[in-house]
Amino acid sequence: MLLVDFGESTYRFALVKEHERSLEVQTWGIEAIRSLEYATEHILGKVKGMHADTEPVLLSFSSALWRSRVLYESMQRKNASLRIDSAERKIILEDLLSKGRSSLKQRMQDFSGILAEDIHIHKLQILQYVIDGYQVQDIMGFSGQNLDVHIMAVFTLVKHLPIVDNVIQRFSGMPCRIVHLAETLEGFSQRSLQDAIYIDIGNASCRIMMTQQRRTAFVDEVAQGGKDFTLYLQETLVLGENAARDFKERYASGDFSFPLREGVKKGFAAIAENLVRLVYKSLRGIRIPLPSSIFLFGGGSKLPEVKEAFEGNALEGLPFHEKPRISFLLPKDLWTLEFPGKTNPVFTPLFFLPYANKESS
Numbered sequence: 001m002l003l004v005d006f007g008e009s010t011y012r013f014a015l016v017k018e019h020e021r022s023l024e025v026q027t028w029g030i031e032a033i034r035s036l037e038y039a040t041e042h043i044l045g046k047v048k049g050m051h052a053d054t055e056p057v058l059l060s061f062s063s064a065l066w067r068s069r070v071l072y073e074s075m076q077r078k079n080a081s082l083r084i085d086s087a088e089r090k091i092i093l094e095d096l097l098s099k100g101r102s103s104l105k106q107r108m109q110d111f112s113g114i115l116a117e118d119i120h121i122h123k124l125q126i127l128q129y130v131i132d133g134y135q136v137q138d139i140m141g142f143s144g145q146n147l148d149v150h151i152m153a154v155f156t157l158v159k160h161l162p163i164v165d166n167v168i169q170r171f172s173g174m175p176c177r178i179v180h181l182a183e184t185l186e187g188f189s190q191r192s193l194q195d196a197i198y199i200d201i202g203n204a205s206c207r208i209m210m211t212q213q214r215r216t217a218f219v220d221e222v223a224q225g226g227k228d229f230t231l232y233l234q235e236t237l238v239l240g241e242n243a244a245r246d247f248k249e250r251y252a253s254g255d256f257s258f259p260l261r262e263g264v265k266k267g268f269a270a271i272a273e274n275l276v277r278l279v280y281k282s283l284r285g286i287r288i289p290l291p292s293s294i295f296l297f298g299g300g301s302k303l304p305e306v307k308e309a310f311e312g313n314a315l316e317g318l319p320f321h322e323k324p325r326i327s328f329l330l331p332k333d334l335w336t337l338e339f340p341g342k343t344n345p346v347f348t349p350l351f352f353l354p355y356a357n358k359e360s361s
Contacts, residue, residue: 009033068155120158226298228275
């Protein structure tokens with residue numbers, strides 16, 4: 001199985017074989033993105049001669065190219081006493097999915113100014129059915145009046161389709177599947193037997209996701225991430241972008257004297273606190289109790305000020321069962337595996353990808 005995660009500033013890949021709860025990593029890599037075309041050709045060169053082991057190819061893109069949202073739709077049946085047969089089930093699902101398409105496009109237009117005709121919906125998946133307040137596996141054979149569903153929408157902008165198609169075409173002869181990180185959470189939650197809030201801090205944005213009853217219940221992103229820390233270093237220390245990025249990596253690993261660290265820490269703390277405020281604003285829209293576990297991962301999570309900001313009081317007022325526990329989620333927490341990046345949170349999104357095939361496990 002070939003896993004590929006095209007991030008905002010770097011791409012990561014790993015050729016793996018799955019053995020129950022472990023992954024055997026045969027080859028892997030991480031590099032700065034020059035272009036998606038270059039990245040794809042580089043990966044293909046690395047796995048050349050191993051194509052028999054690469055099925056399937058699971059691809060992930062940054063939220064700039066590939067997005068997801070969870071929608072909540074409802075309807076009332078006219079004949080509540082009748083059991084739902086296959087014909088009515090088909091009509092109901094078509095109606096609810098149509099509502100989902102319309103509400104997603106309206107929502108994106110209201111919040112982002114993106115016109116309905118500019119949105120391409122890749123996938124609509126019903127995550128949960130509720131009839132008259134009772135959750136059911138399927139509506140077939142049930143009676144009742146009020147029907148509520150949770151729908152996961154995966155979508156992109158029409159203008160991005162040629163970019164995505166170009167990448168897929170370069171993997172010609174290899175079955176490809178594009179996976180949004182939100183599609184992997186159910187499989188992982190079923191295996192880990194817990195719900196959580198997942199915070200993926202990338203370079204240009206931060207993805208916020210949540211599971212409830214081990215199903216994806218919320219997906220959002222905010223426009224802040226690792227680049228904001230890099231920009232601060234560029235402006236404060238008068239560094240070029242590459243030098244600032246290298247400085248940030250060394251700072252995250254503790255490779256600086258105390259005086260130099262203290263000179264940067266205050267500015268980094270302010271950026272991290274603003275990031276948590278944006279996460280708070282996003283989570284404030286959730287009307288259900290929040291799980292008390294918050295997992296941080298992605299390259300931006302390595303900065304100590306980020307975890308410190310989440311551990312502060314900035315999330316007070318949200319409907320948590322108890323004070324949330326903040327922890328890192330590393331590749332080794334997802335699978336039993338042996339490779340040099342198993343404790344690096346920048347690789348965590350990559351190793352989530354195989355869970356997209358395990359939603360019913």
